[in-house]
Amino acid sequence: MTRKKIWLIGIAVIVAAVSVLALKLSQLKKDGELDPEASASYRLQVRLDEGDEFHISAEIDVVNHSGDAWETIGFYFIPNANDEEVLPELIQDPADSAISSIEDEDGTLRYELANNELLVQLGEELQPGEKKRLKIDYTMSLSEDGMRLSRDGNNYYLAQWYPMLAFYQDGWAIEDFDPKGESYHTPYSDYRVEYELPRKFLVASSASDGEIAPSSSGAVEGENIKDFYMAFMEPEEWTTETRHANGTALRMFLPVGSDATEETAELAVDAYSYFEEKIGDNPFQELDIIANDGNMEYPNAIEVASDKENLESVLVHEIAHQWFYFLVANDPFDHAWVDESITEYAASLFLGDRYDSEAYGFESAALMAEYYDTNKYSNLPMDEYEETEYYATIYGKTPLILRDFFNGRGGEEEAFRFLAAYYKEFQFQNVDTETFKEFFNEYFGENHSEFFKDWLQ
Known part of the structure; x- marks a missing residue:
């Protein structure tokens, strides 16, 4: 048998295997259980x-x-x-x-x-x-x-x-x-929001708002949005700037006199570009970043820290949520780990890569895990955790479990290959723990029940 024939047979086997995997993965969303x-x-x-x-x-x-x-x-x-x-x-x-x-x-x-x-x-x-x-x-x-x-x-x-x-x-x-x-x-839903204000405010929302300019009235529209956020801000209290990451406008609102304007802008562009490269394209063209110390994610809008000390981990985490929570959705009461833990894992990978230090990247997760020693499962309903247990489990223990698994499977490169496949499969869909486990097993072509049994019930 010639080398060319061997090569062609090898390619055929790979194509067949990929086709079987694609068919199996597509069947995960055909049953409609989470629709x-x-x-x-x-x-x-x-x-x-x-x-x-x-x-x-x-x-x-x-x-x-x-x-x-x-x-x-x-x-x-x-x-x-x-x-x-x-x-x-x-x-x-x-x-x-x-x-x-x-x-x-x-x-x-x-x-x-x-x-x-x-x-x-x-x-x-x-x-x-x-x-x-x-x-x-x-x-x-x-x-x-x-x-x-x-x-x-x-x-x-x-x-x-x-x-x-x-x-x-x-x-x-x-x-x-x-x-x-x-x-x-x-x-996911479609929205049209019309607003009338007593004077001009800066407006940020889950829709595409365009150029930053004070307004007292207007209308914004958005499609395929999980929940709709809106902010009206006093113009004299904010410094604004718009940067672009792969064509997406990152509109930034920072308090006047903030010492973190340039750091926020640079980090936001780097993190957003990184996640698009590693995980997949975000189909929306605008992200509003409001430094009001809200530390919260919304579709196409995030609230982050206003000071340098707390800026980094919060900003990167909330940007990563645009992929996991918004574009791949889940029930955050019963399956909080599906967005929060995966988001924290992705954010930690970015920070570890940025500073060439895994320990630095996962510092926040490690501190959370040490904050409260917990042996609870990661996929319990939210009301079954005490507050300390919730944060230690969801933001600490679980991202570290994912880190350790992928470190034994090729590290960061394999982790992002998996996250990219996961994102591609479930974009604009809902995932629960069982769906994640099925996808995980199909992706790796083996049963990982032993891996899951200690942290997912």
Whole structure:
């Protein structure tokens, strides 16, 4: 047999193996187990008055993709949870929200509201395949230095601020608000947000906002967005700058007088470019970076530290969340590790590569793991962890487990090959622990139940 024939046979075997793997991986998403059985599109009208109160009208088209007839439609209404009753230790200046009406085309609807669960009672059952348009009007004032949904002087940060359609799978599973992490689970949706403000503000959002310029009114739109973030900021209090990473505009908002402007810009460009190169292209063309010490991720927008000391690990972690949480989604209440631990692992790889020191890259995870010795599984529901256990497990122990596994499998290079394949397979889809394990086993072509048994139940 000639060398050429041997080479051709070898290529054929490789192609066949790749085809089989691709078929197996594609079957992971054909069963539809994690497909949302409800979808929504939103038109949100926002008006801020001179007394710092928001007047919001939410027009929401909801489609029933399930096999069930619905008597109710379930939403997360988190403004109701941002009060002193739900968060007595965190909210010094409680928020205030009030629903004035909920209507459909036939008139006023009844509803039940407890914690962050809003259940709208329908006049007639919504049958499979049918669409229902709801109009929800409410007012809202924000907590000073509140929990994500907050106000800082003349700066307003609208996070989880509107009625967010919940996931439907054999019913509306809406967990109570949990400040340890993100306790809401929403499907990808399309948005149009119209705003009217009493004066000009800087505007940042999950949509593409364009050139940074103060505005008192306008409209923004976005498609395939998991949840919609918006901020209105006092222009005189912020320094702004726009840099580009592989064609994506990174719009930066830093407090006037910040000593971290150049460091933020350089690190953001480097991290965003790195993750696109190593994991895959981000299809969105804009990322807003707000240095308000919020330390939180949202679709196409992140809140990060304002000082040099805390800038690095927070900024890189929140940028990595654009791939894991936003573009590959999961239920953060039941499977927080799927986005948080993988995000922390990817961020640690970047920092280790940047400084040529694995110890430096994983310093934050190592400190978290040492903070509280925990032997709990990584995929427990959020309410089964004490706060210290949650942070030590999700941000500490689990990223280190992934590090050790891939260090025995080719290190960083193999880790990013896996993450790139994972991202490609599940972009704009939802993943849970079982889906991840199935993909993991198929990708490596072997059963890793022994590896999983000590940290995933």
